[in-house]
Amino acid sequence: MGYDFTDYEPYDFANRRHIGPSPEEMAQMLAAVGADSLDALIDRAVPQGIRQLSPLDFGPALSEQDALSKVRAVAQKNAAMTSLIGMGWHGTVTPPVIRRNVLENPAWYTAYTPYQPEISQGRLEALLNFQTLVSDLTGLPVAGASLLDEATAAAEAMTLARRGSKSKAEAFFVDKACHPQVIAVIRTRAEPLGIPVIVGDPEGDFDAEAAFGALFALPGTHGEIRDFSAQVAALQAAKGVAAIACDPMAMLLLKSPGEMGADIAIGSAQRFGVPMGAGGPHAAFMAVSDKLKRSMPGRLVGVSVDARGNRAYRLSLQTREQHIRREKATSNICTAQALLAVIASMYAVFHGPDGLKAIAQRIHLKAARLAAGLERMGFDVGPEAFFDTITVKVGALQGVILRSARAEGINLRPVGEDAIGIAMDEPATDDTIAAVLRAFGAEPEAAAQMAAARVAHRLPEGMARESGYLSHPIFRMNRAEAEMTRYIRRLADRDLALDRAMIPLGSCTMKLNATAEMIPLTWPEFANVHPYAPEEQLAGYAEVVADLSEKLCAVTGYDAVSMQPNSGAQGEYAGLLAIRGWHRARGDAQRDVCLIPVSAHGTNPASAQMAGMKVVPVKTAANGDVDLSDLRAQAEKHAAKLAACMITYPSTHGVFEETVREVCKITHDHGGQVYLDGANLNAMVGVARPGDVGADVSHMNLHKTFCIPHGGGGPGMGPIGVKAHLAPFLPGHPLGGGRVGPVSAAPWGSPSILPISWMYCLMMGGAGLTQATKVAILAANYVAARLDGAYDVLFRGPGGCVAHECILDTRPLAESAGVTVDDVAKRLMDNGFHAPTMSFPVPGTLMVEPTESEPKAELDRFIDAMLSIRAEARDIEEGRADPENNALKRAPHTVEDLVGAWERPYSREQACYPPGAFRVDKYWPPVNRVDNAYGDRNLVCTCPPMEAYAEADAEAAE
Known part of the structure; x- marks a missing residue:
């Protein structure tokens, strides 16, 4: 009796790992929706008149290892050279404890936007740390939770200035020392809005009466540093709004925008531990004066209290403003760079104020040693005072020097046809400086000596930073790796992400982010x-x-x-x-x-x-x-x-x-x-x-x-x-x-995140992607079929099917039991779930998108949770539960609810272990229901001193 391989077929690991339900589970789900096959369901759900005529064919799907090998071969076609080009992107060192425990950790990267604050407290604290970092470094009282990139943040500053200005001028002034891509994006954004853009020199071309706002550069793209206090004052006297684009690393040593009187500061936090990644993603930032805080674009994390009076974080003020004000919205921003802002904030926590200042000082002294060496060689180096960037006049030698630098493994920036820009960064060493000097023609021994020479600083007189920063205890914690690891873990444990449970948000498609896709x-x-x-x-x-x-x-x-x-x-x-x-x-x-x-x-x-x-x-x-x-x-x-x-x-x-x-x-x-x-x-x-x-x-x-x-x-x-x-x-x-x-x-x-999507396509192939779509439609119809009767499913196609999401009507519960869609959302947290999309597109409803990634067991757990919520509402309807003091109204429940006196008419077990909740691995919301009104009335958007929390607790208790 031998081995028989005649029926062997390759097992499609990539497809099966991405698509949650097994073939056996799919058969059970199809039976529940009344379809004979997956294709029969698609024929009912998708109109024949729009169906794709030919199959999607990318060739055979690759295994995870084959896909990684392919991507590795392609990655090696990039040259990860030392780039001292500047222009807003710099080499940085991501502390390994942050790289492994944040950037590469699904507890952080698979979470959703923190619109449900009770299950987002970890991210919200990290983002509040980011806001505090930005506010402190810019010297302005209110900072947002990040924007998309520096150029778009500058464009947002322009439109914010127009909203906040009382000037009758129509133009916006832009410092010609801003990075060229920043100026270009401002021009793009300004043209459809009819805003004339004046690009010029703040010293000779700036007319405060001719502009409703201005953007100045600190430092400039070629290294120049100016104190804009006079221009800011003149603009404000003319009822305009002043913005400054600043480098946060430079702000550790230089006078801040706030100290110059600016109304707005923008920039990029990329060099705070986030790799360049060929351009992104990185956390841009914006900080504003108090008068502009209610019209600032993007997200803003604030401090509030929960139902027990404990400290709790939440998104404040203009959250999802574009969904409320629509065409009257001041910005279309619907996302941020939260993960990158978290990394930047953790970088600041890891190094602390003294460590950050030391990094900035080292960067500057490297630039100063390079400048001194080049001057000693006879080159014309400018500006006279700088932070990290210098511009060297080289005449006809530009091409030769650039090629010589590349031969040394270093990229420099061509400036015009006769100059070269060089921006020093955190990873640069004396060997880096010596290599640059050799590219300019220095002999190796002389280059090494000049690279290591002691030099005086070249910061401008009268521009030294005098104000403090990062005084909050979180930035002065014990930064031993054990403590740092535990802090990151503590925050992660406060959140509910895809690594814990399904996140069934309609129109947001919270699906698997496969580990193999994340590796590159x-x-x-x-x-x-x-x-x-x-x-x-x-x-x-x-x-x-x-x-x-x-x-x-x-x-x-x-x-x-x-x-x-x-x-x-x-x-x-x-x-x-x-x-x-x-x-x-x-x-x-x-x-x-x-x-x-x-x-x-x-x-x-x-x-x-x-x-x-x-x-x-x-x-x-x-x-x-x-x-x-x-x-x-x-x-x-x-x-x-x-x-x-x-x-x-x-x-x-x-x-x-x-x-x-x-x-x-x-x-x-x-x-x-x-x-x-x-x-x-x-x-x-x-x-x-x-x-x-x-x-x-x-x-x-x-x-x-x-x-x-x-x-x-x-x-x-x-x-x-x-x-x-x-x-x-x-x-x-x-x-x-x-x-x-x-x-x-x-x-x-x-682009640094594009390999994720490319890997997904490679591992799934056209057939796999098509199968994923079909299973997503099956999952939504399965949820709709199982919950139909307990909840009305509001919209179906002519075949009686939904697409990849379904809308459950919870409005009848408000009428019959006083249970709102908010109550349902908070109660789902006790069951161990993030709520579906609330009140969109129909107020008072839940839009559920289970995706193709979730196995049937997780779908059933969610269904059980929704059925148990309906049963609890029925208890209110039929008089078995108090209409005000019940598990739905008091949700979510925390560990604190397990201790002390219990005077509620429902049991602790019902409160904390409803159907769907795991007994051993239960997720515990870290706070009870957050008081949104309190947070907006008492707006705090940076880490407050510890005594402020005690005052807030006392006020809430009263």
Whole structure:
């Protein structure tokens, strides 16, 4: 009797590891939804008129090891040389304890945005630390929880200045010493809004009466350092708003923007432990004066109290402003760079104020030794005073020196045709300095001596920082690695991320971020590359971008892709700019009306407003579809000015609308273009293509459908796909070129996370991606079928199916039992779950997206939790539970609820161990329900002194 291998088939590990339900579980789920097969379910759920005609074929799927080998080979085509180019990106050292325990830790990178504060306390504390760091270094009282990159933060500062200014001037002044990509993005953002941009010298060209606001550079891109106190005062006297773009490392030694009187400070925290990654992602920052805090864009973490009066953190003030104010929103920002802000904050905690100052001093002295050596060699070095960046006049020797430096393994910055810029950084050593000096022609022995010579500092007189910073105890903790590791672990344990439980957020697609996909992220060939290194050093990145773009075109039916938008909202904006550019090129500059269904994501109208378009809402029909009659009427009414129509498909209500082709045709017939929001692409990959149903442009949320982690609220990536006629109007290169300007600081946005999506496509293959879509649709229909009867499922397609998400109506519970959607969300925390999306697109409802990654056991655990919540509401309805003092109203419950007196009419066991909650591995929310009103009334956005917590507790107790 021998071995029989005749029936052997290769086991598809990558597909099976990503797709949660086993084949046996899928059969059980199909039985529950009444479908004979997965394909039969898809035939019912997805209209035949939009189905993809040919299968998605990328060739065979690769195993994890084969995919890693392929990516390794491509990574080695990048050259991770020492880049002293500057321009806002610098070499840095990520402390290993932070790299392993934050950047590479799924407890941190798989979490969702902290809109549910009770289960986000760890991230919120880390982000509050980041805000405190930024506030202290900039000298301004209120800092946000991060923005996308320095260039877009500068553009946000411009629009914030316009909102906050009382000047009647129309122009915005930009210091010509700002980094070139910053100036370029400001110009892009200003043009559709009709804001003239004046770029000039703050000393000779600045007229305070001619500008409503200004942005100054500290230090400048070529190293210059100026005190802008006089310009700031003059601008404010003219009722304008002053902003300063600053380097946070330099702020450890130099006079801060706040000390100069500035209203706004922006910059990038990249050099605080976050690798360059060819441009991103990195945490940009903004800090403002107190008068501007309520109109500052982005997220703001504040301190409040919970139901027991204990300290608790939450998002404050303008959270998700764009979803509330829509076209009247001041910004379309829907994400941040939370994970990168956490890393930067941990870097500050790890080093403390003295350690950070020492790093800054070492960086400066390295630059000073280099400058002294070059001057000794006879070169003209400027500026006279600097922090880390110098510019060397070299005349016709520029090319020779740049090539010599590259031969030494070092990239320098060409400046014009006769100068070279050099920016020193944290990893640079004496050997680095000596190598630069050799590239300029020094003999090896002389170079080594000059690199090690003692020199005086070259900081400007009268600009030394005199104010303190980072006085809070958290930045002065014992920084032994044991304590640092435990601090990071303590914060992680306070959060509920995907490594603990399903996060069933509709339209947010919280799916598996496979470990294999994450591994290349910290390889030096991807991590330690400057975005403006010579092109040949970025060959690996170029290959990733090209192949991933080709795959995304195949997935979507578009002809070209731009990777530059570094968030979904940035993708929307870039797509609308492409439409705007196309109309203008055809002589249709008057086309500025954008039709948007009232059910659309809040970023849609905010993006349209930023692109200079007028938003006209379109009604939604009773079944959740776009109201065709109203769309037709609005298209006819605005035919002469119609620029675009923005739709979401499948609809925001979780249904494949059969009328989508008609929507596109009506728009096209009246001269407009169709923007299809890619938030729900997880229901389409391999099944239907936006480009085939009539759409002209879409953004693709790589942090949703294509597995880049949400990172606790960012990073994100929102590349856009366009039809061929719009391709010439994709975002231009930040350093010049293109018919439309850049929307981000780096050419490929946040390229260091693109290998994640590429790995996902390689390991799944076209068939695997298609299977993932089908299983996502199955999972949503399974949840809808199991919960139907306990809750109304609000919208279904003609076949009785939902798409990849379903909307559960909890409004009847408010009427019958006084149980709100908030109560349901907080009670789910006791069950060990993050709540689904609340009150969007229908107020008082829950939008559930289980994704394809969750096994049936986890789906059943969620279903059991929702059924138990319904049973608890029924107890209130039928008089068995107190209508005010019950487990739903008092949720969530913490460990503190297990001790002390218990005077509630329900048991501790019911409170803390409802169905779905694990007995041994239960997740305990660290705080009880957070008091949102208290947090907004008593706004604290930096780490307060410890005595303030005691005062808050006492006030809450009263």
